[in-house]
Amino acid sequence: xxxxxxxxxxxxxxxxxxxxxxxxxxxxxxxxxxxxxxxxxxxxxxxxxxxxxxxxxxxxxxxxxxxxxxxxxxxxxxxxxxxxxxxxxxxxxxxxxxxxxxxxxxxxxxxxxxxxxxxxxxxxxxxxxxxxxxxxxxxxxxxxxxxxxxxxxxxxxxxxxxxxxxxxxxxxxxxxxxxxxxxxxxxxxxxxxxxxxxxxxxxxxxxxxxxxxxxxxxxxxxxxxxxxxxxxxxxxxxxxxxxxxxxxxxxxxxxxxxxxxxxxxxxxxxxxxxxxxxxxxxxxxxxxxxxxxxxxxxxxxxxxxxxxxxxxxxxxxxxxxx
Numbered sequence: 001x002x003x004x005x006x007x008x009x010x011x012x013x014x015x016x017x018x019x020x021x022x023x024x025x026x027x028x029x030x031x032x033x034x035x036x037x038x039x040x041x042x043x044x045x046x047x048x049x050x051x052x053x054x055x056x057x058x059x060x061x062x063x064x065x066x067x068x069x070x071x072x073x074x075x076x077x078x079x080x081x082x083x084x085x086x087x088x089x090x091x092x093x094x095x096x097x098x099x100x101x102x103x104x105x106x107x108x109x110x111x112x113x114x115x116x117x118x119x120x121x122x123x124x125x126x127x128x129x130x131x132x133x134x135x136x137x138x139x140x141x142x143x144x145x146x147x148x149x150x151x152x153x154x155x156x157x158x159x160x161x162x163x164x165x166x167x168x169x170x171x172x173x174x175x176x177x178x179x180x181x182x183x184x185x186x187x188x189x190x191x192x193x194x195x196x197x198x199x200x201x202x203x204x205x206x207x208x209x210x211x212x213x214x215x216x217x218x219x220x221x222x223x224x225x226x227x228x229x230x231x232x233x234x235x236x237x238x239x240x241x242x243x244x245x246x247x248x249x250x251x252x253x254x255x256x257x258x259x260x261x262x263x264x265x266x267x268x269x270x271x272x273x274x275x276x277x278x279x280x281x282x283x284x285x286x287x288x289x290x291x292x293x294x295x296x297x298x299x300x301x302x303x304x305x306x307x308x309x310x311x312x313x314x315x316x317x318x319x320x321x322x
Contacts, residue, residue: 081095
């Protein structure tokens with residue numbers, strides 16, 4: 001009887017499940033993560049299109065040659081990012097990877113790996129901007145168009161649109177938000193956005209460092225017809241306006257007193273920092289440079305050759321003096 005009572009007091013030990021090992025858990029979590037991540041898909045190049053108003057230039061330069069050679073040897077290692085076009089299935093706008101697609105075409109590929117992003121047009125526009133702003137060198141025109149694309153996307157999503165106002169402080173300004181995101185000042189954001197109003201030829205001169213950013217900003221306030229007059233004077237006189245001259249043009253244009261005669265008078269004035277220049281016709285230099293070489297590229301290369309020659313001659317003199 002006592003034995004029966006003792007058995008009733010005993011608690012049955014539940015059967016426990018086998019514990020998952022650390023290796024098994026890691027493998028399971030990694031597999032779950034991989035299943036969540038989108039898989040690359042091979043998309044024919046003929047179905048890929050540059051993103052509308054893509055702000056960055058795709059140049060056939062030395063960097064592009066190197067990328068093309070890399071793709072020839074190893075293929076496209078990093079998938080591009082695309083978005084399916086609205087109401088146009090199986091056609092895609094490139095979000096990130098314009099250079100890879102161009103290089104793939106040059107390498108003779110017919111398709112590239114791509115990840116299809118399920119994002120809105122405005123989300124894609126912001127991704128386009130973000131994917132390229134980390135580049136080492138970005139032209140002023142590229143930065144200006146990128147900021148404008150980012151701003152327009154935010155504006156369509158219901159953000160404030162007070163970038164065109166003066167320096168009056170307001171709350172929740174979009175330009176202040178941009179300054180935080182792009183690690184710059186609100187004033188610098190505004191300067192780049194002003195460049196959008198430059199005629200293409202003057203914007204090219206800013207990209208080539210022939211016109212300073214601050215000068216380009218002042219000239220952007222001139223109507224297009226007066227900007228073309230300034231361009232004509234630059235070509236005729238082979239000089240560019242100083243900041244003071246561009247600022248005077250800005251003020252007179254705002255007052256309605258700026259004319260072709262006034263522009264000529266200002267441009268013909270000798271600037272304090274104006275010095276004797278050596279001009280070499282482009283047709284004499286072109287046989288020695290790539291077709292896509294900019295005046296700044298040519299200047300940098302010539303100066304490097306001169307510096308190398310100076311060092312070589314100095315070493316020769318030092319040897320002779322021994």
